[in-house]
Structures are given as C-alpha cells and as structure tokens.
Amino acid sequence: MTSELNNGFKPQPAQKRCGECGRLTATFHSIYKGDGFCCACYARVFIRKECQACGQGYRIHPKQDFAYCRACRPKMIPCFRCHRTNYPIGCYFKDKPVCNTCAPHFKTEKACPRCGKLSAHLAKALEFGVTEAICKSCISAYYNPCELCGRARHPLKEKDGHHLCSKCYRLGLIPCPDCADDYPAGLGLRCRDCYLKKLTRSKAQIAIHLYEQKSTQHDIIAFAEWLLCHTTPLKAVVSVNRFHPLFKIVDESPDEWFLSAHILAPLDKELLRKDGYARLFYESLGKIIPAEVLADVSTWRSIYKHLEYIYQPNSYPLSTEAQHYAKHCRTRIERNEIKLRTLKQQLSAVVSFTTYLKRCNRQLSEASVSEFLRHYPGLEASLTGFLVFFNGPRAPITAKRKRCKTSSKSILKAYLRQPKQEEKRPPIKVIYAALNYLHGVPKSLLPQVTMKHVYHDNETGLEVRIKGLRYMLTLTHDDSD
Secondary structure (H helix, E strand, O other): OHHHHHHHOOOOOOOEEOOOOOOEEOOOOEEEOOEEEOHHHHHHHOEEEEOOOOOOEEEEOOOOOOOOOOOOHHHHOOOOOOOOOOOOEEEEEOOEEEEOOOHHHHOOOEEOOOOOOEEOOOEEEHHHOEEEEEOHHHHHOOOEEOOOOOOEEOOOEEEOOEEEOHHHHHHOEEEOOOOOOEEEHHHOOOOHHHHHHHHHHHHHHHHHHHOOOHHHHHHHHHHHHHHHHHOOHHHHHHHOOOOHHHHHHHHHOOOOHHHOHHHHOOOOHHHHOOOOHHHHHHHHOOOOOOHHHHHHHHHHHHHHHHHHHHOOOOOOOOHHHHHHHHHHHHHHHHOOOOOHHHHHHHHHHHHHHHHHHHHHOOOOOHHHHHHHHHHOHHHHHHHHHHHHHOEOOOEOOOOOOOOOOOOHHHHHHHHHOOOOOOOOOOOHHHHHHHHHHHHOOOOOOHHHOOHHHEEEEOOOEEEEEEOOEEEEEOOOOOOOO
C-alpha cells in the first residue's frame, strides 16, 4: 500500500509569488525588472501591440517602448554594446536589448563561494558534481587544455594520440577568413592574431563615446591602428585602453595640451614616459612635449601633492592658516610674482612644519620653530615667509631664527691664521672683509667688486681698482690683527 502511494506521488513544483497581485503561481508568464507576473496579471497589465516588422501581435509592459516583437528585435535593433544583429537576447539595459555574449557585462557581480572573488559569470558545473554557482576560474580548474588550440574544454576526445576538444576533433585546422592562414578550429571564428586585432579596434570604437571632440575620437581610432603597426596584437589589445586619462586631457585642450605643464600635471608619470605608446603616437603627429614642460610637470605634481595635504578634511595644526597661505601663494603664481619652484618650496615648508607639529604634538611657538629649523635648516627662508604672512591678527607669534653675523674683522683673523699659500689670491669673501674693515667700504657696494678688479703687486700686495678708485690691501700672515 505504501509503495503504491509512493509510486503515485508526484512532487509539486515550487510556488512563486506574483509581483503584481501577490498570489502563488507555479511559473511566471513574464518578468519585468525583477518582478514576475502570473498569467492573469500578464493579460491585464501588459498591453497588446502590432509588430512593425512582421505584423504579428505581441504584448509589452506599459513602461516599455518597443516597436517590434521579441522575435524581430534582434533583427531590427542592434545590441546595445557590440552593435551586432541576429543575436539571442541575454538581457535588457535601459530597455535596450543586449546579446547573450555582452549580457554578463551588465549583470551585478557576486562573490564566488569558492575563491571569494567578485564575478558576473557564476555558473554550476554539474558534470563535476559542483551544484553551487562558481566563477569561471574555479570551473576551469576541472578542465584540461586541448592540445591543439590550448583552450580548457570538457570533455576532451582522443585522436591520433592527442586529446582534443570537440571542434578540433571534428574540424582540425581551418583557414582564417581574415588572413587565410590555417588555425585550430577550437579558437573560434578567426585565428588568435586576427581576433586580437578585431578586439583592439572594437575597444577603440567603444571608447570614442567617452570624448566630445571629433579630433580626439579620430585620434583614438588612429592610435589603435598605430599600436597594431608598431606592437604585437597582444600588446595592442592590452594597451589601447591604458591611456584614456591622457586622451581625456587632449579632449579638454586639443591645441595646447602638450605645451602646458599645468594641464599635464594631473596625469600619472607612467603615461608620460618617453617610450610610452601614446606619447610616441603624438610625436609621430608632430606634437612633441618640450623638455622644460616635462620639468615643470614634475614640479606641479609635487605642488598638487602638497595642496592635497593642506586641503585635507582632517584637522591638523595651523590647518586654517596653511590653507589661507596656500591660496595666497597660488594667487602670486598666477600673477607671475614668484617662480614655480619657489611655490613648491613654500608649500613644502608649510607641509613639513605642520607635520612636525602634529607628530610632536606641539603648538606654534618660538621654541618649536627654532627646534624645527635645527633639524631642517634649509627651510628657514620658506618658513619665515609663512610666519611673516600671519604677523597680525591671524598669528600673533612671529618666530625668527637668530642669525650669527660674522664681522669683517673675524673673517680677516681666520684667514691670516691660515698658513701662507704661494701664488694664490685670497677668496672674494676675504677681499670684501678687507675693503670693509680697512677702508670702510659699505657692505651694500661690495657685491660690485669681482676678482677681475683685484690686481697683484709684489711690492704693495693686492690692489682693488674699480670706478677710478684704488684700494691697497696689505694682507700679511705675520700679524693677525
């Protein structure tokens, strides 16, 4: 009796809930944007239209706007991504049909339960006992490569001692429709090199929609052809999409991009290497980046790096003052009041000083400035400009480093204590000290004196002749005073 009941028992299909009326149903008659519709709701919600291609009637959702039935859409509407026709519909993107080959690019990525990587190509492998959806990389681990085409396929068949995939087993080598060379049938519609060339051109065609200027769109197509002529097809397909940031700069300033360091500075330095493909491509067109522009690009990168730290959202010591000072320096560089390297040094001093205060947990004071300059004496001038800028209501503290001035007399003493060297004139610094100490020449006039004004006389010693005046300098090593 029990066996008869078991034999007569048939499992019921899983029940699904209609997204319109909420009733349970065995199957959905149609699905629109994730909501399933039962037969009754499908006939009530979906409106009936006549196909403009075949004349047959069909139903679509009121929010859809198709002029063709589902069978005619692949023939009349090209794929949204690859623009081919006569394809099986894989999905819809913004109510545009997408072929089944391009459909994975529009699916939401999910984590693979095996390796944890995000992928839109999750599938089961029931022939290997895998009942959960895993990524292609995990599935290919169960496959063995075909010995002719090299692709991982399952199952493989043995022919003449070789394990081949089904296509290579049936067809072997076939001629390529593009180059007429023989290639393994398992590779697909064309040989590997022709496939890579077509893929390179296809990527360039898709990329032209990223740019507004017709000249830039023409450049990206010409760049793909240039890559195919100067590199291998594999390098071309990998490199064609790597230089989009540079082409974006070209699109914004098509005439002066290669002459402006300010425009090129946001680019990564790898994009402007002298052996970079995009740079070589534009050099072949006569658009050569000058060496002085490349030098300024490096300086602008450092300036942008300092500005990124100064304008960071996190609080740090003197953050408001540093931002005001950075704005002041940028205004001066726009007015050509300071040089680019001066702007870099000024911002570098601000970043170094504020970082020092934050690291040591100190406040702005004369002691902290002196301690900082003891470790970084080369930033004294730039830091002084930052502190003097706030010598007022913003920053009441004006910290200056005390300089030890060397007198002319001490310079002469130090020189005369040294052992005498035959036929060697004293340094210009000693000449200045002697003129100031012995003859009272003001220090403001000393820079006018150069070594060409100094004459040597065996009887009188040194003589300085300038503007009709003569100054005798008797420097002997016997008397230090």
